Amino acid sequence: ANTKVTFGTNWLAQAEHGGFYQAVADGTYAACGLDVTIIPGGPQVNNRAQMLAGKEDFIMAGNMLEEFNAAAEDVPVVAVAAAFQKEPQVILTHPGKGKTLADLKGMKLLISDQGYASFYQWMVKTMGFKDENREVYTFNPAPFIANPDIGMQGYLSSEPLMVEKQGGFKPDVYLIADYGWSTYSTLIETMAGTVKDKPDVVKCFVDGSIKGWYNYLYHDNSAANALIKKDNPDMTDDQITFAIDKMKANGIVDSGDTLTMGIGAITDARVKDFFDKMVAAGVVKADLDYKKTYSTAFVDQGVGLDLRPKN
Amino acid sequence: MAVIRRAIQSLGQRPKVLEMARVDKTFNGNVVALQHMSLTVNEGDFISLLGPSGCGKSTALRLLAGLSHPTAGRILWEGAEATGDLSVVFQEPTLMPWATVAQNVWLPFRLRGQSYNSVKDEVLEVLRLVGLEKFLNAYPRELSGGMKMRVSIARALVTNPRLILMDEPFAALDEITRHKLNKDLLDLKAKIGCTIIFVTHSVFESVFLSDRVVVMAARPGRVIQEFPIDAPYPRGEAFRTSAEYAAHCRAASDALYQAMGEVA
Amino acid sequence: MAVIRRAIQSLGQRPKVLEMARVDKTFNGNVVALQHMSLTVNEGDFISLLGPSGCGKSTALRLLAGLSHPTAGRILWEGAEATGDLSVVFQEPTLMPWATVAQNVWLPFRLRGQSYNSVKDEVLEVLRLVGLEKFLNAYPRELSGGMKMRVSIARALVTNPRLILMDEPFAALDEITRHKLNKDLLDLKAKIGCTIIFVTHSVFESVFLSDRVVVMAARPGRVIQEFPIDAPYPRGEAFRTSAEYAAHCRAASDALYQAMGEVA
């Protein structure tokens, strides 16, 4: 029988998890001997705690900062693949408030606590945003829509669409990644022990996920979408389509290094670049042994490149 | 006004202050506490309600005080008493547990907006009257049963009210204190000329104190006899040992026996 | 054992069941409720504690019941009474407001694990004794003051206890009910041969009921006189009208006056 493994995501099932669902749906994981169960995350669901306690095998990490933070606390977790090359974190404003991200620095911004502890710190250090201008974002965009003078954070594929639908205007969207926020995102994270003791499992899971992403983005993804909608009945086809479009248009999954190394790529240079930025922003300490937070052993090998349509 | 009243009173035509007219009171639809009870109270009266336990004395008193409404019949208030210059001693001491003795006695004044200091003398005097001057600052829970009752009596007397309703005020007291307070009550009445309705289960007390004894019977509660005690006030120990007193007591006692007999 | 006791008793050498030896009781460090109080209770005694309000009668009773500890001196329990075959009537009715009359009277049995049905007859009988057989299912708040007290008395008597402590049980009752219950109490005592300690402020009651009257004075509470009433039981109306009775009453009354005099 196949080895049972669990994978905890960071949110309710959505198109951003498409590759993983695809691999479950079309048997890619099963082909290399894994029986994968996806455990959706949620607003307060803490899948990382479950993995640390040995109850889950893999989880989805938001960005590299989480890995650095873990390392700083001697938590033995390792990122083994980066499904997203760019973090789809955006800042939204009412139309015409600025040209680039830096223009927003005088503005009140709704930023979640997590955002405040990560990219906002970096924005403060590098672009002169101010702590005082930050207000708490509780994932309810109403205050933003109601007040043209404030901006807010958002996720590329959700808030912009929502604001457009409900607020009746097309907000300006600034993808933070485009301004130098160079972290990977939607990483596959596992315990260091798993990497050491069960490299086969890790390899199968990473390879399967990579292939899954290719299939999801470029081939028939209806089975995966069906699974997504089963896990999250509120998901609509509209939204899935919108999200896939956005991922493709912004090169979230497949751009840059992945074109040669395959989806999931992690390179030392990118990690170092991001680490240095974080050190400069004062978010992490310079003496952190950040190298142990990720492993390139399972990626960068061109897996699945053959599944990419040539165009 | 008070002067005119006094004048009328001395002519024997004292104005009516309270009247119960064929009052019924039924609890829970079946316990008939009072049936066709009628009673006229004139100014300056000292009326005793005498009757076996559970015959409706307290119920009648509560009706007279306006704390309860008759099931049938009516209660009329006249004159000054309608304005509420009224005191009550309930059968239970009914003290505020969070207040000291002095504060409890101060209550009626306090509710009229008078500060403690302005009525301190009255409070002290009435507490001396009931023998509790040393317990000014005690809390009710630190008092004996009789002492609590005496605080309640003090509270009722402290304002020199025009109408006093008392429900077995002296039941918890020893005979000597009781005799003393009987006398003090008569003195007070003589001094301020108030009207008193007094519930008791003591034949002797009712005869000694009142100018009219109303004997009630139980189940249903009703008046079975009403007779005047025409001995003149002030009454003293001489009255208590007189043949007249003894005769009255016997009459009241007989009435009471009759009241009991009807139940048994 | 009980048989031996009875035998001794008939020889006039009744065993001691309770003793207070030079007991002091001080509240809050300054109110001396009892000072050097000594009292010996023999089996079958009917002792009355007589005294002015606030002299420490209830305090003494609570000490005897073991509900309170002396500040100095000691209290000794002997014999069967030490095992807790004991009933108390407090000065307040002390009924459970959530329970009906019948349930309240059932309590002592219930605490011995006896079901209501198994003791229904006893409960009904004792309620008939106090004249409340019609109020079986009433709640305490639906009763008059005297009726509540009668429920409390019924609860104390229902188990035929060996030792009964009563704190002014009849104070809230009319004279006729009181006389009847006085007699009933004596009958019960004759029947079951229990020991009774009885607090009262009625000279007449104390003389009529007890074989020993203990007169107390207040501030500090103490025993000032103790005298036997040697009239034989059963006592009836004849005793109440006898010269002997009158003489005893006078003596007790004088003692009480003396007790009061010392305070006033």
Next chain:
Amino acid sequence: MTIAETGAPAAEVAVDLEEQRRARNQRVEKIGRWLLPVLVMAAAILLWDRIVVWNAIPKYILPGPFLVIQTLIQDAGILFPALLVTLEITLMALSVAVIGGAGLAILFTQNRWVEMSFYPFAVILQVTPVVSVAPLIFIYVSNRLVGLLLCAWLVAFFPVLSNTTLGLRSADHNLRDMFSIYGATRWQRLRYLQIPSALPYFLGGLRIAGGLSLIGAVVAEYVAGTGGIGSGLAFRILEAGYRLNIPRMFAALLLIAFTGVAIFAVLSFISHLLLHKWHESAVKRET
């Protein structure tokens, strides 16, 4: 007033008026008891509507009541199953809170040492933010339902504990003495004296806990992430909030509000049944 002879007829008329007045009052009250709350609620809803209309508040900020009700009807298929889920957790949480709270209270009043030693822990549990300890709970409690109940219990148990403790301690001291005299065992004293004495306090705590259980269920659901299928109202609210489907969010909030009021009404009714025969706060005095 005049002397009795002339006073009587006047007074008689007054009394008749008085009697009529009382009878009328009773009738008015009988109707008012139901009508008034309904009217006030209707007025509040109307006010809400007017505020929304007059200030032209967009529906994604504050939807009007009629839109909310319309949404409620439209989305009934989604919301009512969610309500059932939440209700189930709420009722279980309430039971657990009652058993846990009253049980602890009883334990605490049995022995002062136990109370002194363990009450601080109860306080600590009360003030612990559920959101923070939830992950820990879900690590060690593998049964999801047990975990959920534990979270909800944390939120709701304290009022029951606190009020019941207070009530158990407020038993009349004369009755306590009476029980000592009859040699009541600890259990009898508890069963026949302390528990009835504590009842009004306990029921007060219960009414507080009713609402808190509902909140507890919402929070528990929130931290346990029942996401997707079989999810309760909490999830619906969050999800609708994320999607800015504010009318649906309000429809869900409305359901929670009504559930809360219904729970409160039921608990008040139970309270009335248990107390109306004897306790001051519930007895309807005949006057």
Next chain:
Amino acid sequence: MTIAETGAPAAEVAVDLEEQRRARNQRVEKIGRWLLPVLVMAAAILLWDRIVVWNAIPKYILPGPFLVIQTLIQDAGILFPALLVTLEITLMALSVAVIGGAGLAILFTQNRWVEMSFYPFAVILQVTPVVSVAPLIFIYVSNRLVGLLLCAWLVAFFPVLSNTTLGLRSADHNLRDMFSIYGATRWQRLRYLQIPSALPYFLGGLRIAGGLSLIGAVVAEYVAGTGGIGSGLAFRILEAGYRLNIPRMFAALLLIAFTGVAIFAVLSFISHLLLHKWHESAVKRET
């Protein structure tokens, strides 16, 4: 036992023993009252430590108590200022809850119509999930502090309201009659009768509200964010959790726990001061 003559000496010895026992008990209690809770707390901490050590639980799941305390000392510079912020909000929220809760209770008991009509709204407020309505609040309430307090108030006011209402209604009916007879005004009745009668109930509600205010402050901070500079413990907990700095998170939780216990102790002490002279639950009976 034997008859009196021979019984007396034996009994005397027994009494002496009894007296000694009581004196000893009193001494033991005097010490135990402080020592025992401390010992139990110490034992709990030790148990916690042993569990962590024996099960080799890594510190990022459940740090041992000594590590937590060490972190507390190390991070004191961060945590104590945060504590002050939270404490400030807590105390303000408690004041608002007390004023709002007791005020509403008084309003409700003044008039049954008012109560029947508006109590449902109080219940609705109690069960409304703060997290959901917070954004709405912050749209309309521009003053951040007012918004924060409003959130915390929502969490904490109900127990005060509910218990005070119950207490105001539990005034002895004989005393109520006494006040009627003396023609007490509504205000006098409230001031001199109902409020003192309600005090024990109110104080019970206050003890519940103490903890809830702390939770309310944490939740309010959570939804309203004191972010960055001058942020409170809630933010510290979230941040530490996010950074997987679990020992610091526990240190912050520990601070909250101690704050909760301290608030409870202070409120209990106030309660004792106000009640020990007269109320059953607080009076120390002399026996």
